[in-house]
Amino acid sequence: LAVLERRRHLASAAITACTLAALLVCMVIAALFLEALLGLRARWLIGVLFTSATVALVVGLGYFLREVHLANTTVRIARRP
Numbered sequence: 001l002a003v004l005e006r007r008r009h010l011a012s013a014a015i016t017a018c019t020l021a022a023l024l025v026c027m028v029i030a031a032l033f034l035e036a037l038l039g040l041r042a043r044w045l046i047g048v049l050f051t052s053a054t055v056a057l058v059v060g061l062g063y064f065l066r067e068v069h070l071a072n073t074t075v076r077i078a079r080r081p
Contacts, residue, residue: 003074010067017060024053 028049035042 003070007067007070007074010063010070014060014063014067017056017063019060021053021056021060024049024056028053 028046031042031046031049034040035046
């Protein structure tokens with residue numbers, strides 16, 4: 001049960017981080033449109049949002065990779081001959 005709880009936590013963190021990355025990418029696109037349409041100078045904001053999105057995606061994929069590794073080392077399915 002402890003391993004399953006750890007896997008649940010890793011999967012939840014991965015989903016959260018990847019969802020945050022997707023939301024940040026949407027914010028980057030919105031900021032780019034606002035900059036183009038309204039002439040705002042938001043390059044620093046766009047840079048921060050894009051960097052944050054990239055970091056969140058790397059973190060999410062890292063958690064997902066860790067969960068898959070944990071699943072592969074703890075779950076063994078015997079083959080029938």
